[in-house]
Amino acid sequence: xKSKKFLACILAxxxxxxxxxxxxxxxxxxxxxxxxxxxxxxxxxxSTEAPTEAELNIMMSFPQYMDQWESxxxxxxxxxxxxxxxxxxxxxxxPSSDQYETILQTRLTGDDAPDxxxxxxxxxxxxxxxxxxxxxxxxxxxxxxxxxVKETVSVDGKLLAVPIESQxxxxxxNKDIFAQYDLTPPETLSDLKSICETLNSNGVTPFLLAxxxxxxxxxxxxxxxxxxxxxxxxxxxxxxxxxxxxYEEVKEIFDVxxxxxxxxxxxxxxxxxxxxxxxxxxxxxxxxxxxxxxxxTIMATNPDMNLGVFALPINDDPxxxxxxxxxxxxxxxxxxxxxxxxxxAFANYVLDDADSSELFQSCSFxxxxxxxxxxxxxxxxxxxxxxxxxxxxxxxxIPSAVTDEQGRLLQEYYVGDTTVEEIIQKLxxxxxxxxxxK
Numbered sequence: 016x017k018s019k020k021f022l023a024c025i026l027a028x029x030x031x032x033x034x035x036x037x038x039x040x041x042x043x044x045x046x047x048x049x050x051x052x053x054x055x056x057x058x059x060x061x062s063t064e065a066p067t068e069a070e071l072n073i074m075m076s077f078p079q080y081m082d083q084w085e086s087x088x089x090x091x092x093x094x095x096x097x098x099x100x101x102x103x104x105x106x107x108x109x110p111s112s113d114q115y116e117t118i119l120q121t122r123l124t125g126d127d128a129p130d131x132x133x134x135x136x137x138x139x140x141x142x143x144x145x146x147x148x149x150x151x152x153x154x155x156x157x158x159x160x161x162x163x164v165k166e167t168v169s170v171d172g173k174l175l176a177v178p179i180e181s182q183x184x185x186x187x188x189n190k191d192i193f194a195q196y197d198l199t200p201p202e203t204l205s206d207l208k209s210i211c212e213t214l215n216s217n218g219v220t221p222f223l224l225a226x227x228x229x230x231x232x233x234x235x236x237x238x239x240x241x242x243x244x245x246x247x248x249x250x251x252x253x254x255x256x257x258x259x260x261x262y263e264e265v266k267e268i269f270d271v272x273x274x275x276x277x278x279x280x281x282x283x284x285x286x287x288x289x290x291x292x293x294x295x296x297x298x299x300x301x302x303x304x305x306x307x308x309x310x311x312t313i314m315a316t317n318p319d320m321n322l323g324v325f326a327l328p329i330n331d332d333p334x335x336x337x338x339x340x341x342x343x344x345x346x347x348x349x350x351x352x353x354x355x356x357x358x359x360a361f362a363n364y365v366l367d368d369a370d371s372s373e374l375f376q377s378c379s380f381x382x383x384x385x386x387x388x389x390x391x392x393x394x395x396x397x398x399x400x401x402x403x404x405x406x407x408x409x410x411x412x413i414p415s416a417v418t419d420e421q422g423r424l425l426q427e428y429y430v431g432d433t434t435v436e437e438i439i440q441k442l443x444x445x446x447x448x449x450x451x452x453k
Contacts, residue, residue: 066102071357074119074132077180077344078109079289079311083377091364095357103357112288113228116415123147123349130352131361136167136342137412139175148175149348154359156366159384167342167409176345177365181383183324183398183407184306185238185338187313190321192219192301200325202333204271211278214301222275223300224283225291226426233422234304235275237411238327238339239268245408246335252411255446262439269435271329275304276429283429296320306339307394310379324398326406338401341410342383414449417442 075084088105095103108129110118122128123145134142142148151157152174157165160178168176193199196217201207211221226232243265244251254260280286280300288305289312295303296316303309304327313320328336346365348358365371368386375382376389381399391399401407413421424441427433433441 064100066096066100068102068104069354069357070104070106071131071354071361072106072108072129073361074108074110074115074122074129075344075346076109076112076115076133077308078111079308080378081107081109083311083374084109087364087370087374090370091361094364095360099360101357105361111228112230116419128349128351130354130358131346131348133179133344133346134176135415136176136178136345137410138415139168139345139347140170141415142347143170143175147347147349149350149352149355149358150175151177151348151359151362154363156363156384159366159386161383161385164342164383168345176347177362178342178345178383179365179380180308180344180378181342181381182307183338183340183381183395183402184308185324185326185398185401187295187303187305187307187309187394188323188325189295189298189301190323192298193323200323201328202336203331204274204328205331207271207328208274210301211274215278220278220280220300221302222279223291223295223303224276224279224429225286225288225294226283226429227285227287229419229422229426231288231291231305231422232425232429233418234306235272235327235425236268236421237418238304239271239329240265240413241339241408241411242327242329242335242337243268244411245337246332252413256450258447258450262442266435266439268329271327272425272428284426292316306343307379307392307398308343310392310394311377314379322394324394326401337406337408338398339410340402340407343410414446416449417445420445 073088085107088107092103092105095101119129119132119134122132128147139148150173152172154174156177157174160168160174164178164181165174167181168174168178188200192214196213196219198210198213201210214221248264251260251264280294286294288309291303292305292309292312293316294300295305295309296313307324310322313322324338326336326338346362348355348362352358365374366384366386371384372382372387372389375387379392379395381391381395382389420442424433424438428435428438
């Protein structure tokens with residue numbers, strides 16, 4: 016009996032040692048794998064911890080670029096997860112241009128301000144006075160922006176927004192149609208009238224009109240007022256802000272506005288900017304009073320479009336025929352955001368050294384920072400030639416309430432519900448009302 020018990024004990028001991036040996040091998044292997052994984056995580060900068068989660072709310076005013084910016088926001092989300100171990104969800108809103116300002120103002124004055132939002136460079140002073148803009152002067156992006164562009168988004172030496180659209184723009188035209196009838200870009204109003212006559216006589220509609228959204232007809236005042244102020248009445252805008260001027264002084268801008276409206280496509284009030292851009296791309300008219308920002312829709316509709324840009328003449332003085340040089344859309348950070356670090360990270364990412372060139376090029380924006388290393392489109396270069404020749408003016412800073420009124424009144428003018436004299440009276444009053452609020 017004792018010998019059997021002794022043998023059983025020996026067998027049990029051997030089995031226990033065997034199991035311990037196997038277990039020891041598993042533990043050692045797991046430990047080695049963990050150490051290896053930890054080293055790999057350190058080398059790649061990846062975190063072994065679960066990512067934190069956050070949301071970023073961004074409002075932008077150019078729905079025509081929704082695809083490009085949605086893609087860019089996804090890249091930002093990936094970058095934050097990889098580099099900061101933060102799982103960011105970017106909520107991107109792009110209301111229509113006509114509604115954007117009203118929605119933004121409501122959000123800013125309520126409890127629902129976006130973390131970042133776009134605004135026109137002309138409105139930076141107003142938004143700054145209201146306390147709605149964070150100072151970006153200390154951010155890395157500040158050292159990348161070209162100095163002449165930085166001036167347009169700064170107040171009292173503080174950088175208050177990231178410039179996005181810096182453009183020279185005028186009238187878009189179909190270069191193939193012009194070449195077919197041996198036409199060249201006009202230098203005077205008489206030249207433009209002659210072009211319209213030639214096109215009409217050959218069954219080609221001169222201008223594409225798409226006035227459903229009031230900001231589109233307003234572009235005509237944006238160009239014509241810039242022409243006459245820069246070329247003829249340099250102190251007009253300054254006097255308007257002092258209630259010492261009148262739109263009566265710039266009444267001749269209606270000479271070219273009348274010409275455009277009389278030589279345009281039908282049913283302008285039934286067509287918006289996107290549909291108008293598509294129609295222009297397929298040859299429904301030879302000219303289109305739109306900025307180069309419309310190139311995205313135009314070239315997507317007709318990749319073979321031979322697109323050009325010329326300065327809109329307002330009279331027979333070539334000195335008044337100039338393109339608009341402006342920083343229009345900018346991106347601001349709301350100072351009260353609860354996600355300031357992420358908001359600043361996105362603002363800096365807009366001018367990212369590796370990724371922003373592709374974004375700006377896809378939107379046909381001008382290069383505006385040292386990180387941009389792409390070739391501008393041919394129509395952008397054509398507009399820039401006017402700038403190089405000294406035939407450009409800085410975008411006029413007109414109160415947004417007056418700008419909106421210009422667009423609305425031109426819609427009424429097109430359908431015959433108001434006169435030039437009535438427009439002059441209403442715009443003078445709109446300017447005076449804006450001045451009284453200061």
